[in-house]
Amino acid sequence: MHASNALFIVKLFTLLPIRLVYCYLVILIRHRRSLKGSIWIRAFMREAFDMTDDHTCPDIINPLFNLCVNYLCDKVETIQYQITDEHRLSFSAIGLRDEMIDVRYRWYYKPDDFNASDDDILLYFHGGGFAVTLVPTSLIFLRNLSIWFPKMAIIMIDYSVTVGENDKQYPYQILESIGLYTHLINNLQCKNVILMGESAGGNLELALLNYLSTTTMMKTKIPLPKKTILISPWVNPSRLDRYDIMQEKEIERLDCLSFEGLEKFTKRYLQSMNPLNGVNSLPFVDLSYDFDSDNWKTILEQSSIYITYGKDEILKPQIQTFIKNLEMIHPNNFDTSRQVSAYEGGCHIEPLLKLDTDLNSWSMHASVNGILRFIEH
Ligand SMILES: *[C@@H]1O[C@H](CO)[C@@H](O)[C@H](O)[C@H]1NC(C)=O
Numbered sequence: 523m524h525a526s527n528a529l530f531i532v533k534l535f536t537l538l539p540i541r542l543v544y545c546y547l548v549i550l551i552r553h554r555r556s557l558k559g560s561i562w563i564r565a566f567m568r569e570a571f572d573m574t575d576d577h578t579c580p581d582i583i584n585p586l587f588n589l590c591v592n593y594l595c596d597k598v599e600t601i602q603y604q605i606t607d608e609h610r611l612s613f614s615a616i617g618l619r620d621e622m623i624d625v626r627y628r629w630y631y632k633p634d635d636f637n638a639s640d641d642d643i644l645l646y647f648h649g650g651g652f653a654v655t656l657v658p659t660s661l662i663f664l665r666n667l668s669i670w671f672p673k674m675a676i677i678m679i680d681y682s683v684t685v686g687e688n689d690k691q692y693p694y695q696i697l698e699s700i701g702l703y704t705h706l707i708n709n710l711q712c713k714n715v716i717l718m719g720e721s722a723g724g725n726l727e728l729a730l731l732n733y734l735s736t737t738t739m740m741k742t743k744i745p746l747p748k749k750t751i752l753i754s755p756w757v758n759p760s761r762l763d764r765y766d767i768m769q770e771k772e773i774e775r776l777d778c779l780s781f782e783g784l785e786k787f788t789k790r791y792l793q794s795m796n797p798l799n800g801v802n803s804l805p806f807v808d809l810s811y812d813f814d815s816d817n818w819k820t821i822l823e824q825s826s827i828y829i830t831y832g833k834d835e836i837l838k839p840q841i842q843t844f845i846k847n848l849e850m851i852h853p854n855n856f857d858t859s860r861q862v863s864a865y866e867g868g869c870h871i872e873p874l875l876k877l878d879t880d881l882n883s884w885s886m887h888a889s890v891n892g893i894l895r896f897i898e899h
């Protein structure tokens with residue numbers, strides 16, 4: 523085992539409990555908030571992640587998560603997707619050589635009598651800053667969702683991550699997303715696709731929508747999904763809106779992410795494309811910073827978007843900017859009273875942290891309820 527992995531494990535049992543006690547006291551005393559709900563999990567996620575380094579994700583966290591997911595879900599399936607000059611041009615990835623890429627996915631649930639032209643199919647994009655694979659606890663959310671919507675199929679993309687042996691960077695994850703989406707449309711003939719994703723997965727959904735809208739003028743035109751659900755989407759990975767240092771410390775304490783953690787993710791995802799290296803426009807990365815009004819007008823005319831986020835999260839400013847952008851270009855097709863839910867006291871990916879054994883009380887939870895209603899209507 524790599525020395526830093528051993529160190530991580532040692533820290534997990536020594537430093538982490540001390541850090542957590544400190545964080546909980548700050549939350550109780552300074553913020554006058556109780557530790558009810560997701561608030562104790564948030565500090566755990568944030569503090570534990572900040573103790574990781576380049577080896578921890580590929581050597582410990584991802585293998586552990588994969589082991590659980592392999593046990594709980596169907597096996598990974600793979601399709602091949604052809605990279606074209608159109609892609610290379612769109613993503614300024616002229617150096618991208620692979621002609622064919624592998625796209626991996628899993629069926630989470632497929633009803634026996636699934637009818638692609640009638641029934642909904644949910645395409646799920648997990649989060650994890652492009653570095654972490656699907657977190658097994660997300661499966662609880664998907665399971666509850668499939669109990670609620672028994673006729674809906676659920677498929678999950680298993681996109682490449684930015685760490686480990688087969689690490690891949692931008693725009694690979696976007697190409698894989700396009701690959702699986704076009705497979706659903708062209709090969710499985712799905713007519714009612716719903717995209718759903720959280721955090722970095724939300725960024726991929728946005729990049730996919732943006733890409734699809736650029737194809738509406740082309741021969742290769744691909745229809746847009748019927749609906750898109752964005753749970754705390756990471757809208758601008760390379761353009762983090764910063765606050766002043768004191769405010770950052772305040773807001774970080776209540777969220778499950780830290781600014782430092784986000785920066786690590788960005789560096790791995792963008793590498794040489796990073797704006798820090800002089801690249802100044804990444805329309806498929808920083809979706810609200812490089813907001814293309816024409817594209818998003820097209821998108822809102824064909825697809826209905828729902829956005830949910832927590833009022834305690836560090837991504838709040840960029841999510842709010844994106845919401846304002848959408849509202850401005852198409853107020854008729856983006857009604858913030860129905861299509862946005864900002865959850866009071868909620869953190870990053872709050873709906874996924876809602877673990878409830880009673881289906882009715884789960885469905886009534888403020889961060890979950892809006893999502894269910896949006897899928898229903
Ligand atoms: C799926 O639904 C369509 C429209 O309702 C129907 O025409 C078709 O026969 C169905 N397909 C199957 C395999 O049941």
Ligand SMILES: *[C@@H]1O[C@H](CO)[C@@H](O)[C@H](O)[C@H]1NC(C)=O
Nearest residue numbers: 662665666878879880881884
């Ligand atoms: C959601 O799924 C989990 C895990 O399978 C289960 O324990 C829980 O009872 C479910 N909750 C609801 C509300 O169905």
